[in-house]
Amino acid sequence: MLDIKFIRENAEAIKEVAKNKNIDLNIDELLDVNQRRLLLLQKLEDLSAQKNAVNLLISNAKNDAERKAAIERGKIIKKDIEIDEPEYQKIKEQFEVLMVKVPNLISADTPIGKNEEGNVEIEKTGETPKFNFEVKDHIQIGKDLDILDLEKGAKVAGYRGYYVKNEGVSLMMALMMYALNKMIEKGFSPMIPPTLVKGNALFGTGYFKGKEYDSEVDEVYEVASGDKEQDGKSSKEKKFLVGTAEPSLLAYFGDEVLRQEQLPIKVAGYSQCYRSEIGSYGKDTKGLYRVHEFMKVEQVVLMAADVEESIKMHDAMLEMSKEIHAELGLPYRVLKICSGDMSAGKFRAFDIEAWMPSRNAYGETGSASNFLDWQARRLNVKYVDKEGNKKYVYMLNNTVLPSPRPFIAILENFQQADGSVVIPEVLRKWMPGGIEKIERK
RNA sequence: GGAAGCAUGGCCGAGUGGUUGAAGGCAACAGUCUUGAAAACUGUCAUGGGGAGACCCAUCGUGAGUUCGAAUCUCACUGCUUCCUCCA
Numbered sequence: 001m002l003d004i005k006f007i008r009e010n011a012e013a014i015k016e017v018a019k020n021k022n023i024d025l026n027i028d029e030l031l032d033v034n035q036r037r038l039l040l041l042q043k044l045e046d047l048s049a050q051k052n053a054v055n056l057l058i059s060n061a062k063n064d065a066e067r068k069a070a071i072e073r074g075k076i077i078k079k080d081i082e083i084d085e086p087e088y089q090k091i092k093e094q095f096e097v098l099m100v101k102v103p104n105l106i107s108a109d110t111p112i113g114k115n116e117e118g119n120v121e122i123e124k125t126g127e128t129p130k131f132n133f134e135v136k137d138h139i140q141i142g143k144d145l146d147i148l149d150l151e152k153g154a155k156v157a158g159y160r161g162y163y164v165k166n167e168g169v170s171l172m173m174a175l176m177m178y179a180l181n182k183m184i185e186k187g188f189s190p191m192i193p194p195t196l197v198k199g200n201a202l203f204g205t206g207y208f209k210g211k212e213y214d215s216e217v218d219e220v221y222e223v224a225s226g227d228k229e230q231d232g233k234s235s236k237e238k239k240f241l242v243g244t245a246e247p248s249l250l251a252y253f254g255d256e257v258l259r260q261e262q263l264p265i266k267v268a269g270y271s272q273c274y275r276s277e278i279g280s281y282g283k284d285t286k287g288l289y290r291v292h293e294f295m296k297v298e299q300v301v302l303m304a305a306d307v308e309e310s311i312k313m314h315d316a317m318l319e320m321s322k323e324i325h326a327e328l329g330l331p332y333r334v335l336k337i338c339s340g341d342m343s344a345g346k347f348r349a350f351d352i353e354a355w356m357p358s359r360n361a362y363g364e365t366g367s368a369s370n371f372l373d374w375q376a377r378r379l380n381v382k383y384v385d386k387e388g389n390k391k392y393v394y395m396l397n398n399t400v401l402p403s404p405r406p407f408i409a410i411l412e413n414f415q416q417a418d419g420s421v422v423i424p425e426v427l428r429k430w431m432p433g434g435i436e437k438i439e440r441k
Numbered sequence: 442g443g444a445a446g447c448a449u450g451g452c453c454g455a456g457u458g459g460u461u462g463a464a465g466g467c468a469a470c471a472g473u474c475u476u477g478a479a480a481a482c483u484g485u486c487a488u489g490g491g492g493a494g495a496c497c498c499a500u501c502g503u504g505a506g507u508u509c510g511a512a513u514c515u516c517a518c519u520g521c522u523u524c525c526u527c528c529a
Contacts (some may be wrong), residue, residue, distance in 0.1 A: 042491065045498040052498090053509050059459040065511090074509040257451055259469090384451065388470050388486075 001377040002102050004034060014102060019114050020339035021103050030098040031226075034087060040088045045100065051077045088382035100211050104374040106339055106379035113338030119351070120338065126331030128355050129413050136419075137358030138411040139287045142168065144419055145438050150287065160277070164407075167431070169437040171423065172295070172403050172411065174430035176270060177400035179297035179324065183268035191269045193248030196223065196239050201251035201366045203345050206270035206371070207243065219243060221274050245269030245298040246397045251379055252298055253302060257390065258383040264303035264313065268400060271296060288404040289356075289363060297400040302393045304383065305373060310394045314348060314370040317398040321352045321366045324401060328408050328424045331355035333362050345374040352399075354409040365406055367400035399433065 011027050018025045054074040061067035107249040111120045126269055144149025147168025153161035164172055184190055202208050208218050215222065242248055249269045258265070273296050284290035299320070302312055310425040317336065325332040337349035348370040353362035373392035376382070382390045420439040428434050 038491070040499085045491070048499080049497055053508085055459070058509055069507045079511075259451075382451095384469075386470090390451090390488080 001099065001372060002104065003098040003377075004099065007031075007102055008034075013105065017103050017105055017339070020106070021342055021344060022114070022340050023101065023103050023344055025098070025101045025103075027102075030102070031097070033091060033098060037088070037091045038086060040091060044088055044407060047077055047081045047084070051081070071292075091128050097211060101344065102208070103344040104347050104372060106346075107370070109336070110342070110348055111336060111338040112340075114340040116341045118338035118340055119335040122334050122336050122350075123322075124331075124333040125326070126329075127356070128331045129357065131357070131368035133417045135357050135412070136415060137287065138375050138408040141411045141415055141419075141421060145421065145440060147171070147289070147438065148283065157292075160290065162288060162291060162404075165434070168407075171427065171438070172432050174409055174423075174427040175401055175403060175406055175410075176295055176297060177430045178427055179229075180270055182320070182324060183297065183299055183400055188266040191245075191249060191252075191267055193245050193252070193269045193271055195242050195245075195248065195272050195274070197242055197248055197251070199238055199240060200254070200379075201247040202240055202242070202300070202340055204254060205375050205427065206343060206378070207247060207252050209270075209344070213240065215278075217278070219276050221276050241274035242271065243275045244273050244296060244397075244399075245271040246300055249256075249298065249300045249317075250302075250375060250381075250395055250397075253381045253393075254379045256381055258302070258381070258393065260304055260383050260385050263383060263393065264301050266299070266301050268297060268299045271298070273402070287358075288360075288408050291404055295403040299398050299400050301396045302376075303383065303396070304385065305391045305394050307372065309397065310370055310372060314350075314396055316367060317396060318368045320400070321368060321398060325352060325354060325365070327408065327426045328406065330365075330406070330413060331366070337367075345371050346348050347374070349370045354406060355413060356405075356409050357408075357412040358408075363405055365402065365407070365409065368396070368398035370394070370396045420429065 002014075007027070008031060008051065011031060015027045018024075018027065038188050045360065051074060054070055054077060057070040058067055058074065061070060085314060110119060113119065114364065136144070138148070139150060142150075145167070147164065149163040149165060150161075153163050155161075156163075180190055198214055199208065202213070202218075202220060206355060207220055208214070213220065215223060220243060223239040223241065246269075248271065249267050252267075253265070272293060274293050275291075277292060280290060299317060301317065303310060303313060322332070322334065332352055332354050335351045335353065337346075337351060342349055346369050350368045351364050352366040352368070354365040355361075356363045372394050375395045376392040381395075382395050384390055384394050411421050414424070416437070418440070420437045422437045423431055428436060
């Protein structure tokens with residue numbers, strides 16, 4: 001969300017961003033609705049002022065006649081207010097629906113592009129492996145080593161379901177432990193946040209495109225049955241499954257006023273993640289690449305409102321992802337995300353992609369985003385700066401490691417001629433017995 | 442499962458129908474004093490919105506209601522706390 005004053009003063013720039021982000025929004029309509037809203041608001045406020053004046057007359061009346069006359073006048077004003085009030089509510093709602101759609105500006109270095117094809121590769125590191133034997137994909141490797149079972153996954157969980165088994169479990173948990181410990185070393189506080197949350201956490205972070213959840217466009221699961229109240233009835237409060245720890249981690253600070261000395265706040269969350277994958281039915285239908293649930297370590301930062309500093313922090317977070325990929329020995333590349341592939345709230349974003357031999361391509365394994373204060377306005381998270389002013393904090397987030405895709409990359413990149421898979425050295429301390437490779441039984 | 446209570450500014454906390462947007466304290470900021478700091482003293486200090494401004498409007502968990510007038514009364518909702526009971 002942006003400030004309406006800012007929108008008014010920068011209408012042309014925002015129109016440009018909306019166009020570049022492929023967001024269907026008429027800024028002129030918003031400004032017009034706002035004009036009408038303000039007109040009505042002024043009228044109502046004027047009536048309220050009259051009413052308040054009459055109230056004062058009543059309490060200071062010298063005699064009964066004076067009092068009675070004032071009371072009568074009060075009643076008339078009240079009627080006028082009751083006529084205009086519903087009209088105002090209506091236009092206010094219209095205004096809010098439009099406001100929520102307004103995109104954040106994009107950084108000067110963000111490439112302009114229509115869609116993901118406009119993303120710009122800014123770095124490519126590591127040798128992609130050459131194999132002198134027939135390369136298998138992670139599905140085959142997983143089956144051969146008895147560490148992955150997709151048939152049973154589909155049987156029990158349906159489309160995109162999966163079971164991880166045996167050393168596969170150790171490997172996946174090792175990835176999570178490694179990522180979490182890495183973040184603790186980097187000064188992030190670890191958290192296990194809730195994954196079943198109220199709508200506001202998802203609205204506040206921008207995962208709902210509108211004010212309310214829309215199952216047609218929002219890639220979020222709504223839980224069908226609410227919580228049970230004390231009286232045994234179902235709660236009316238809707239609950240949702242998060243697609244990342246980010247909403248839970250950021251909403252933790254919702255409606256709070258922090259002190260500048262507390263900033264930056266750095267948190268790393270480990271959570272299960274749920275994605276309905278709406279709108280990607282035909283995509284990546286095989287294997288672990290696109291699944292409905294997985295584990296992930298996510299990092300978020302809340303910091304003082306300084307664009308330059310936030311860009312530095314954003315870059316530093318990307319560096320951590322690069323370090324992790326390098327330590328795992330995965331060839332990777334970094335993309336600068338273009339306007340058309342950026343969601344409404346983002347100011348600047350990178351993806352990191354690891355090499356996946358079976359795809360003969362890089363596949364996304366992480367995404368680092370800088371939202372400036374766009375999320376903080378929705379979540380209402382402020383801080384008091386050194387001069388005593390209240391400002392919205394800046395919020396950034398980045399994938400530290402998701403569980404399935406790096407798992408794919410490891411199986412496929414480190415497969416050996418004998419069918420075994422070598423475990424990256426940094427993960428071995430989390431493997432039972434410290435094993436160096438997963439071998440066929 | 443039973444019973445009671447609470448929700449006020451960055452924090453704590455007073456306030457039970459009419460200049461209460463709200464006492465007091467803490468924190469913060471500015472100043473005096475000091476070589477500097479601390480202490481002490483003085484002052485400033487809720488948020489959002491409208492207006493060029495004087496100033497005006499809204500907000501005491503949320504929503505509705507009673508009233509000419511609500512932080513204060515009524516109802517619903519949400520959250521929290523305590524006690525008993527039960528279970529680990």
